Amino acid sequence: MLKKTLLAMSLVTSLAGASLSAAETAVIVHPNNGNAALDSDTIKKIFLGKSKKFPDGNEAIPIDQGDDSPVRSGFLESVVGKSPSQVKSYWSKRVFTGKGTPPKQVPSGAEVKKLVSENPATIGYIDASEVDGSVKVVFTF
Numbered sequence: 001m002l003k004k005t006l007l008a009m010s011l012v013t014s015l016a017g018a019s020l021s022a023a024e025t026a027v028i029v030h031p032n033n034g035n036a037a038l039d040s041d042t043i044k045k046i047f048l049g050k051s052k053k054f055p056d057g058n059e060a061i062p063i064d065q066g067d068d069s070p071v072r073s074g075f076l077e078s079v080v081g082k083s084p085s086q087v088k089s090y091w092s093k094r095v096f097t098g099k100g101t102p103p104k105q106v107p108s109g110a111e112v113k114k115l116v117s118e119n120p121a122t123i124g125y126i127d128a129s130e131v132d133g134s135v136k137v138v139f140t141f
Contacts, residue, residue: 024128025071027139030120038138040079047080049100062103063112063124075125078141
């Protein structure tokens with residue numbers, strides 16, 4: 001009986017993990033943005049303030065999700081290569097030394113999508129299930 005219970009718990013845990021890892025995140029821009037696709041290095045540079053332009057030369061304004069967003073945590077770790085606390089420390093140093101300001105933070109993916117759909121210079125990220133015709137996907141992970 002104990003073996004069956006442990007096997008069932010293991011199966012449930014495996015299935016839960018599979019569904020969580022299957023969730024995809026989309027990096028989005030305005031539909032009129034001339035960039036068809038961006039690589040993770042370009043996106044990282046934009047979100048760390050190391051680049052203020054898209055590869056086509058147009059201005060790039062990053063929009064970040066709030067600190068408590070699981071999508072944000074995944075984005076920072078997968079694309080930026082830093083944990084949320086490392087990013088906070090990074091921006092604290094840049095602000096203190098006058099070398100930049102962090103991306104504007106908004107509370108939800110819906111708000112990111114709204115801002116990106118209204119301004120061709122913006123770039124953000126949302127859960128891929130939130131993507132619709134108001135934005136263009138340039139990268140997924």
